[in-house]
Amino acid sequence: MPANLTPQYYKAEEIFKKSASAEEKIAALEEMLAVIPKHKGTEKIQADLKKRLSKLREDSQKKTKASRKDPFAVKKQGAGQVVLLGFPNTGKSSLLSVMTKARPKISGYPFTTTLPLAGMMVYQDVMIQLVDTPPITEEFVPEGLTGALRNADAILILVDASSDSCLEQLQTCYNYLESKNIINKAATDCEHGKQADQCLMLATKADDANSSENINILRELAPQGLEIIPVSAENGFGLEPMREKIYEIIKVIRVYTKVPGKAPDMKKPFILRRGSTVLDLASTIHRDLPRLMKNVRIWGSARYEGQSVNRDYILNDRDIVEINQ
């Protein structure tokens, strides 16, 4: 049966052929479908138009999804990513500001921070990424925060020690972390939530007159296994112990390498997960090295300096490793 297509249809088809973008093509196809004479002779063409239309719609939807970047997905940098969590006005942005070169907006008004902001904190010869985040409250958790916390290598819970509601702040934050399985005390690895020791509580504004009493209460009633460090972004109190503890909770080690007969390269350590072996180090240096390496010697954690070890030897922080090929 002849299709007997109309001038209106041909016009829409012409527009379709000239269309460059997916949106234009979709609009033209919709017009062709709308104006095509509906009878037996055009059934095949109608089915074909519908098929092309649905494929185009699907493709463009996929594209928008991929291009819609999640602002909470902060790219990891340095030895580890540590995400801050806390109520409004607990001093998260102030902490980022004193510990890193990042310059977040700080104010006495709540909800000043609306998107995560990262900065790099120096610890000895490594850099650790701190990520400031919008606040949580009993009623509200910003969308995307859960994902950011889950993806982090460690979490800092900031509780305003000068505030009478400090205990409620801690409880809300901790309950939220547990209810979302971000902290899982029974976890044996990162896949099933973080262990409690990948989390640290900072009692902020320790310089305030109210704080010392509140810190005692917090210490008494905090969940077991959660370490508390009092800090002040204002006068610097506690920031050094905090820096050290942060390095501990990201659970990495630094390893330096040396070429036989030469002094070790102490400038830039390799960063490995705690528990990594000589073999892990070799694969990090070069993918062919595990196959090529022969004798390996260690200075540092080994029983004597320059001791030969095998490939499943577990490295320690600050070990110096010499790999002979």
Ligand SMILES: Nc1nc2c(ncn2[C@@H]2O[C@H](COP(=O)(O)OP(=O)(O)O)[C@@H](O)[C@H]2O)c(=O)[nH]1
């Ligand atoms: N006394 C005192 N005030 C602080 C300290 N850290 C922050 N603040 C103040 O607390 C308010 C909120 O700080 P901000 O860093 O913006 O908190 P955020 O909302 O958690 O990011 C500001 O007025 C800061 O000046 C601190 O260590 N001591």
Ligand SMILES: [Mg+2]
């Ligand atoms: Mg802030």
